[in-house]
Amino acid sequence: DIQLTQSPSFLSASVGDRVTITCRASQGISSYLAWYQQKPGKAPKLLIYAASTLQSGVPSRFSGSGSGTEFTLTISSLQPEDFATYYCQQLNSYLYTFGQGTKLEIK
Amino acid sequence: QVQLQQSGPGLVKPSQTLSLTCAISGDSVSSNSAAWNWIRQSPSRGLEWLGRTYYRSKWYNDYAVSVKSRITINPDTSKNQFSLQLNSVTPEDTAVYYCAREIAARENWFDPWGQGTLVTVSS
Numbered sequence: 001d002i003q004l005t006q007s008p009s010f011l012s013a014s015v016g017d018r019v020t021i022t023c024r025a026s027q028g029i030s031s032y033l034a035w036y037q038q039k040p041g042k043a044p045k046l047l048i049y050a051a052s053t054l055q056s057g058v059p060s061r062f063s064g065s066g067s068g069t070e071f072t073l074t075i076s077s078l079q080p081e082d083f084a085t086y087y088c089q090q091l092n093s094y095l096y097t098f099g100q101g102t103k104l105e106i107k
Numbered sequence: 108q109v110q111l112q113q114s115g116p117g118l119v120k121p122s123q124t125l126s127l128t129c130a131i132s133g134d135s136v137s138s139n140s141a142a143w144n145w146i147r148q149s150p151s152r153g154l155e156w157l158g159r160t161y162y163r164s165k166w167y168n169d170y171a172v173s174v175k176s177r178i179t180i181n182p183d184t185s186k187n188q189f190s191l192q193l194n195s196v197t198p199e200d201t202a203v204y205y206c207a208r209e210i211a212a213r214e215n216w217f218d219p220w221g222q223g224t225l226v227t228v229s230s
């Protein structure tokens with residue numbers, strides 16, 4: 001299976017900050033990567049697919065980049081509703097896997 | 108707008124079968140450009156993909172290695188839904204279970220997800 005490692009696992013930040021989350025794959029996955037946001041008690045919500053394509057309706061402060069084995073999710077200016085847990089997912093092979101998550105907390 | 112509505116029991120006894128259903132509105136389980144997935148989430152395992160069913164002139168299934176001997180995912184075209192059966196459950200199968208549509212384009216992604224069902228395995 002392809003392993004995904006997110007860093008950091010926990011991130012403390014303030015409203016208005018710019019934050020970046022990294023997802024590293026154990027082998028190359030081209031651009032077959034998605035990012036999800038999950039709030040407590042809710043299902044994951046798609047933010048970005050194909051590594052850098054913003055899902056319709058997602059605010060433009062979210063952006064994704066990368067290919068191969070290293071990917072990033074950036075939030076350009078944190079808003080109160082962005083405090084949540086973020087997951088990456090690889091879809092390169094059908095044995096899909098997720099990162100362990102990055103919990104973004106209010107400083 | 109596509110919506111997925113999950114149903115099924117929240118408590119299953121050890122050694123029995125976990126059964127969940129995901130009803131689809133706004134799309135078809137027989138779509139040639141989608142696949143229908145089950146994922147679970149627990150504190151110990153995180154998000155774990157379990158398997159999928161999809162139609163490309165005939166029905167296909169893919170399953171995670173970790174559950175391959177115990178899992179069945181079936182489409183139900185008459186009700187436009189799909190189901191998960193997981194046999195011989197143990198307490199380690201306690202998790203929140205989600206269904207999700209996979210868009211199968213040049214790159215794939217999961218959207219939307221069902222609301223989630225907490226399944227507890229306990230006697």
